[in-house]
Amino acid sequence: MSRRNGFTLLELVVTATVLMILASVTIPLVRNGLKREKEIELRRDLREMRQAIDAYKLAAEQQKIKAPAPEANFYPESLEMLVEGVPAAGTIDRKVRFLRRIPVDPFTGKAEWGLRNSNDDANSTSWGGGHVYDVYSLAPGTGMNGIPYHEW
Numbered sequence: 001m002s003r004r005n006g007f008t009l010l011e012l013v014v015t016a017t018v019l020m021i022l023a024s025v026t027i028p029l030v031r032n033g034l035k036r037e038k039e040i041e042l043r044r045d046l047r048e049m050r051q052a053i054d055a056y057k058l059a060a061e062q063q064k065i066k067a068p069a070p071e072a073n074f075y076p077e078s079l080e081m082l083v084e085g086v087p088a089a090g091t092i093d094r095k096v097r098f099l100r101r102i103p104v105d106p107f108t109g110k111a112e113w114g115l116r117n118s119n120d121d122a123n124s125t126s127w128g129g130g131h132v133y134d135v136y137s138l139a140p141g142t143g144m145n146g147i148p149y150h151e152w
Contacts (some may be wrong), residue, residue: 032144038106039143045103047144049113049135052082052098063089065096072131073118079132107139107149114138114150125150 007015053076059065060074066087068074078080080104085095102111116124118133139149 004075018144035144041106042137042139042149042152045105046135048084048103049079049099053134055081056086056098059096059098065089068131073133075118075131075133077131079115080137102117105137105139107137107141110138112138123151 019041019074043132056065056076057074062068068077076098079099082098083100083102085097085115087096088096102113104111106131114125114136115127115132116122116134116136117128117131120126120133137149137152142148143152
């Protein structure tokens, strides 16, 4: 009696079924992991910009930089101003920069952010202009914590 080497059809079906089950379990885990990484990056970017806005305000209050217009309440006029820099107090040629670059929103893929000034409503989605008090994401959708991205 000779025995052939190889797999039977039943063995191949069982193996394919086990592989499909394993794949169906790992794909959602990978997808959630990618979303979690983007959310961590979004939080980091928002924190970085908010800290730069606060540092600008502190420097303006302490008269370390050229003060903005009085109606701006010591806040910057734009995010670009934080990158380009503002003249240091008492000098013409030295600039103080608060950001290296405007971060890219990991969900929209653009360096565009929603802005609020200190006179805007805390949940406003339109900027009143004049100065930047806060930033928020323009990404649609809700985070894994159940809070919409524009409220972070």
